[in-house]
Amino acid sequence: MDNPNYKSGFVAIVGRPNVGKSTFLNRVIGQKIAIMSDTAQTTRNKIQGIYTTDEAQIVFIDTPGVHKPKSKLGDYMVQSAMSALNEVDAVLFMINAAEKRGAGDNFIIDRLKGIKAPVYLLINKIDQVKPDDMLPIMEQYKTALPWKAVYPISALEGNNVDELLSGLIDAMPHGPQYYPEDQVTDHPERFVVSELIREKIFMLTREEVPHSVAVEIESMKQKDEDHVHIEATIIVERPTQKGIMIGKGGSMLKKIGTMARHDIEHLLGSKVYLQLWVKVQPNWRDKATLLKSYGYRK
Numbered sequence: 001m002d003n004p005n006y007k008s009g010f011v012a013i014v015g016r017p018n019v020g021k022s023t024f025l026n027r028v029i030g031q032k033i034a035i036m037s038d039t040a041q042t043t044r045n046k047i048q049g050i051y052t053t054d055e056a057q058i059v060f061i062d063t064p065g066v067h068k069p070k071s072k073l074g075d076y077m078v079q080s081a082m083s084a085l086n087e088v089d090a091v092l093f094m095i096n097a098a099e100k101r102g103a104g105d106n107f108i109i110d111r112l113k114g115i116k117a118p119v120y121l122l123i124n125k126i127d128q129v130k131p132d133d134m135l136p137i138m139e140q141y142k143t144a145l146p147w148k149a150v151y152p153i154s155a156l157e158g159n160n161v162d163e164l165l166s167g168l169i170d171a172m173p174h175g176p177q178y179y180p181e182d183q184v185t186d187h188p189e190r191f192v193v194s195e196l197i198r199e200k201i202f203m204l205t206r207e208e209v210p211h212s213v214a215v216e217i218e219s220m221k222q223k224d225e226d227h228v229h230i231e232a233t234i235i236v237e238r239p240t241q242k243g244i245m246i247g248k249g250g251s252m253l254k255k256i257g258t259m260a261r262h263d264i265e266h267l268l269g270s271k272v273y274l275q276l277w278v279k280v281q282p283n284w285r286d287k288a289t290l291l292k293s294y295g296y297r298k
């Protein structure tokens, strides 16, 4: 695709549980592309769906750490979500029109203060409130953040969703169509596998390894009926981190591999040979590598 006017970007969607984020994504993505499963729920961020038109592509991601932490991993997640939020082109903060502003909302608002990306307020479930009842809600949020725009919507019934999407497309930078239309349906496993490996790295090396570690799936091949061979590279920024990752006599890498393989076998429903490599690559975090870190190579 050589269209110089093509636009593309990453959009994070945040909001407390049950405000309607999944319903919104289902509506936006429609039946064309399956929404990612919740398998990688505790990981740094995940692609939830890709919206592709002739003029633009928007990759919706979830950044779990923005939400109020439920686990020990939570503290870590909060920090790493913040760096993820500085890599996106826009953030959608969704609230429920029928609920008062609460602690969960305030927690997220605090996290969103000071990020670079424009933040949109989506007031969802407007089908559940009378138009007059919208005013107090808007009042509660009006000055909470410098909103780029406010959209009252119904994810369930579709009100105003097209308007929001065209507003978002306008705000996206010019860029390529990163993913073929069907990429997410064809290979959701690739991404989830890389996230499962990354999750084990965080669990096992917690303090020592910074948020910037990436996992690239080099190859993933069905060897025979019940074996999948996976080769993956763990990318770190410094040689000392490589040492930690490998561990004494390779013990850490072995632990990571064993735990990850267990989960991947569960995910794929077949036996897995997992081969892990560690590579030092300073400043890997340019946009191209960021994309690879989401689990896609082209």
Ligand code: GDP
Pocket (backbone or CB within 6 Å): 015, 016, 017, 018, 019, 020, 021, 022, 023, 024, 124, 125, 126, 127, 128, 153, 154, 155, 156, 157
């Ligand atoms: P999430 O936790 O933010 O992903 O929320 P879900 O998308 O799972 O939605 C939680 C509940 O709210 C589900 O029962 C949805 O059907 C419902 N819901 C989502 N959006 C709307 C809406 O616009 N209107 C109404 N009435 N219900 C909605």
Ligand code: K
Pocket (backbone or CB within 6 Å): 021
């Ligand atoms: K969720």
Ligand code: MG
Pocket (backbone or CB within 6 Å): 021, 022, 023
């Ligand atoms: Mg959901």
